Amino acid sequence: MTIIxxxxxxxxxxRLTYVMSITIKDVANKAxxxxxxxxxxxxxxxxxxxxxxxxxxxxxxxxxxxPSRSARRLVANVTGNIGFILTDDHFLKTEPFYTRIFLxxxxxxxxxxxxxxxxxxxxNFKEGDSLPQFIQERSVDGIIIAGKVPNxxxxxxxKYHIPIVFVDYYxxxxxxxxVMIDNIKGGMSATQHLIEYNHRNIAxxxxxxxxxxxxxxxxxxKQALQNAGINIREEFxxxxxxxxxxxxxYSAVKKLFERNKDITAVFACNDAMAIGVMxxxxxxxxxxxxxxxxxxxxxxxxxLLLNPSLTTIRVPKVEMGIEAMNLIVSVIxxxxxxxxxxxxxxxELIVRKSxxxxxxxxx
Amino acid sequence: MTIIxxxxxxxxxxRLTYVMSITIKDVANKAxxxxxxxxxxxxxxxxxxxxxxxxxxxxxxxxxxxPSRSARRLVANVTGNIGFILTDDHFLKTEPFYTRIFLxxxxxxxxxxxxxxxxxxxxNFKEGDSLPQFIQERSVDGIIIAGKVPNxxxxxxxKYHIPIVFVDYYxxxxxxxxVMIDNIKGGMSATQHLIEYNHRNIAxxxxxxxxxxxxxxxxxxKQALQNAGINIREEFxxxxxxxxxxxxxYSAVKKLFERNKDITAVFACNDAMAIGVMxxxxxxxxxxxxxxxxxxxxxxxxxLLLNPSLTTIRVPKVEMGIEAMNLIVSVIxxxxxxxxxxxxxxxELIVRKSxxxxxxxxx
DNA sequence: ATGAAAGCGCTAACAT
DNA sequence: ATGTTAGCGCTTTCAT
Numbered sequence: 001m002t003i004i005x006x007x008x009x010x011x012x013x014x015r016l017t018y019v020m021s022i023t024i025k026d027v028a029n030k031a032x033x034x035x036x037x038x039x040x041x042x043x044x045x046x047x048x049x050x051x052x053x054x055x056x057x058x059x060x061x062x063x064x065x066x067p068s069r070s071a072r073r074l075v076a077n078v079t080g081n082i083g084f085i086l087t088d089d090h091f092l093k094t095e096p097f098y099t100r101i102f103l104x105x106x107x108x109x110x111x112x113x114x115x116x117x118x119x120x121x122x123x124n125f126k127e128g129d130s131l132p133q134f135i136q137e138r139s140v141d142g143i144i145i146a147g148k149v150p151n152x153x154x155x156x157x158x159k160y161h162i163p164i165v166f167v168d169y170y171x172x173x174x175x176x177x178x179v180m181i182d183n184i185k186g187g188m189s190a191t192q193h194l195i196e197y198n199h200r201n202i203a204x205x206x207x208x209x210x211x212x213x214x215x216x217x218x219x220x221x222k223q224a225l226q227n228a229g230i231n232i233r234e235e236f237x238x239x240x241x242x243x244x245x246x247x248x249x250y251s252a253v254k255k256l257f258e259r260n261k262d263i264t265a266v267f268a269c270n271d272a273m274a275i276g277v278m279x280x281x282x283x284x285x286x287x288x289x290x291x292x293x294x295x296x297x298x299x300x301x302x303x304l305l306l307n308p309s310l311t312t313i314r315v316p317k318v319e320m321g322i323e324a325m326n327l328i329v330s331v332i333x334x335x336x337x338x339x340x341x342x343x344x345x346x347x348e349l350i351v352r353k354s355x356x357x358x359x360x361x362x363x
Numbered sequence: 364m365t366i367i368x369x370x371x372x373x374x375x376x377x378r379l380t381y382v383m384s385i386t387i388k389d390v391a392n393k394a395x396x397x398x399x400x401x402x403x404x405x406x407x408x409x410x411x412x413x414x415x416x417x418x419x420x421x422x423x424x425x426x427x428x429x430p431s432r433s434a435r436r437l438v439a440n441v442t443g444n445i446g447f448i449l450t451d452d453h454f455l456k457t458e459p460f461y462t463r464i465f466l467x468x469x470x471x472x473x474x475x476x477x478x479x480x481x482x483x484x485x486x487n488f489k490e491g492d493s494l495p496q497f498i499q500e501r502s503v504d505g506i507i508i509a510g511k512v513p514n515x516x517x518x519x520x521x522k523y524h525i526p527i528v529f530v531d532y533y534x535x536x537x538x539x540x541x542v543m544i545d546n547i548k549g550g551m552s553a554t555q556h557l558i559e560y561n562h563r564n565i566a567x568x569x570x571x572x573x574x575x576x577x578x579x580x581x582x583x584x585k586q587a588l589q590n591a592g593i594n595i596r597e598e599f600x601x602x603x604x605x606x607x608x609x610x611x612x613y614s615a616v617k618k619l620f621e622r623n624k625d626i627t628a629v630f631a632c633n634d635a636m637a638i639g640v641m642x643x644x645x646x647x648x649x650x651x652x653x654x655x656x657x658x659x660x661x662x663x664x665x666x667l668l669l670n671p672s673l674t675t676i677r678v679p680k681v682e683m684g685i686e687a688m689n690l691i692v693s694v695i696x697x698x699x700x701x702x703x704x705x706x707x708x709x710x711e712l713i714v715r716k717s718x719x720x721x722x723x724x725x726x
Numbered sequence: 727a728t729g730a731a732a733g734c735g736c737t738a739a740c741a742t
Numbered sequence: 743a744t745g746t747t748a749g750c751g752c753t754t755t756c757a758t
Contacts, residue, residue: 021735049744067736101456106481106483115502415728
């Protein structure tokens with residue numbers, strides 16, 4: 001009696017002070033059962049009587065008990081963490097693209113028992129460079145890699161045999177589970193939209209053609225032209241730059257416009273490059289959409305005061321993060337079945353003010 | 364002999380496959396000591412002989428042993444995590460300000476034993492809303508709060524008695540440890556720079572005057588004017604908006620310019636608002652710096668193709684993150700000594716092309 | 727200077 | 743249906 005009273009007293013103290021944490025013992029004491037019973041009930045029911053379960057869950061609630069992660073992980077021999085790796089320039093870039101994907105992984109953790117650890121790596125990661133600390137310490141059960149990363153990083157990572165899922169990129173070699181944008185479809189939709197608006201001389205502004213996303217967008221562009229019976233003119237395509245950002249969009253469209261006077265529309269392989277195109281047009285007195293129609297890709301929704309607002313292909317960024325998280329979890333769970341899985345997320349044409357229907361010149 | 368041989372064999376297998384993790388036992392076996400000795404050595408020397416230490420550290424290295432975090436945390440009754448909380452709009456905003464601060468905390472973890480867990484909260488967090496999961500589960504030993512967050516969040520958080528450090532913001536009530544920018548000094552430097560360039564009619568573009576950073580920048584502005592013997596003209600100050608972003612900068616400067624024709628320079632309370640000011644000038648044929656000198660604050664280094672480049676006050680964002688991390692760690696360590704600590708990080712004037720010396724009109 | 731052993735909170739056999 | 747108990751990897755007395 002006295003003992004029970006004291007224990008109850010202790011619970012109250014613990015709860016009020018929040019200084020000592022409530023353990024499974026406290027719950028067991030309060031509910032008058034063994035810790036095994038509590039554990040059984042918490043690891044989602046067994047053959048435990050409804051009445052006991054009720055009492056235990058009541059105690060859990062009243063004590064605001066949360067199992068110790070450290071203890072659970074120790075027993076299960078897991079870390080309970082997922083590593084999220086991307087290059088620093090991707091994390092710090094102006095458009096919140098990868099930050100949204102990261103946020104998606106965060107959201108998805110609410111449904112499973114993982115925490116997400118973020119680490120950036122240098123864009124110029126070399127073979128000998130040190131890996132993120134959580135890799136060295138083997139503190140993650142799986143890794144999500146977002147966006148293009150150096151091959152040297154992937155090679156180093158592979159040695160650890162930690163499950164990896166790629167988002168919005170996959171390396172040239174190897175067979176990995178990935179979450180990808182439907183880039184071909186997006187490239188086609190963008191181009192078809194311009195074709196529907198009667199444009200025939202459509203330029204493609206890209207960069208880094210080795211990037212699978214960009215090459216697929218270009219492929220979609222070509223496909224759409226072919227389907228419409230329009231000749232592909234290589235002089236309308238510029239993919240010279242190495243990194244698809246604003247500066248690069250600016251200089252790419254500069255070259256295209258200086259060499260070709262008959263372009264009426266531009267498909268930029270992402271919004272960043274499209275903004276570069278816009279900037280060039282502003283600087284050169286070219287009116288969008290009156291003189292040139294412009295479509296981007298990504299829908300980065302940047303707080304940009306963009307004028308005119310940019311027609312683009314929307315990419316579900318947060319959803320990609322969620323998918324990546326779910327995928328890495330399933331890869332970890334079914335570790336034996338080594339078959340890799342590809343998830344393709346759909347895109348959507350968002351028509352705003354930067355594209356305009358022109359008169360059909362082919363009458 | 365056979366046993367030792369087998370154990371050695373096992374080590375090799377473990378290392379090669381990376382599938383079973385190396386434990387303290389493996390190290391102890393390899394070095395021919397007890398696990399207690401290994402532990403002692405790893406928890407930074409005791410009275411262990413140099414020779415034994417050498418052997419053990421050699422084994423640690425050869426096996427690439429990393430102590431299990433879960434086990435360590437379980438024993439120490441700590442979580443080993445720091446929570447990083449900010450509002451979603453801060454995390455997703457165009458300028459990589461808070462992402463840099465976050466990155467700073469990441470960098471700082473390399474020197475201490477913590478991992479950082481990030482969570483965003485809704486900008487309109489209300490009293491009843493649920494807190495980040497790692498708070499509910501008490502999986503963090505401390506919290507870093509970056510940027511302005513709703514008071515309701517802080518109130519809810521306080522109940523958990525988890526140490527908190529604020530960065531770039533602190534709540535109106537309460538006494539917390541904080542890492543702040545030297546906003547007054549920055550506001551003064553910015554204004555002094557314009558005064559040195561012979562500007563006398565200097566406008567202040569701000570918002571959300573309840574934000575301590577902004578009110579201090581304004582205070583610095585006024586201080587500099589007073590020091591120079593220039594009258595403070597309230598009609599040159601606009602702080603009407605609620606959130607200091609581009610749109611708000613645009614509309615604030617619009618009002619200022621429409622009502623005052625004699626303004627020759629603008630001090631925007633941050634770069635985002637300064638960019639809004641730039642946009643307004645472009646749209647209205649006002650040349651920067653010829654017609655108007657413009658200075659911002661933050662130095663967000665956005666990939667913006669800003670033309671002209673923006674004179675601003677540089678804020679050491681990554682360093683602030685590092686400071687915040689070190690501060691929260693010291694708060695956790697010295698939990699008994701409850702004195703709060705304020706760290707003020709210095710700022711620096713960065714002169715670029717958006718400010719210009721004008722003729723001294725007061726001759 | 728080093729080892730034996732208890733115990734952190736939990737899970738999962740194995741008992742009952 | 744519920745309890746007993748071993749042990750996950752580590753730290754930390756307490757012995758020796």
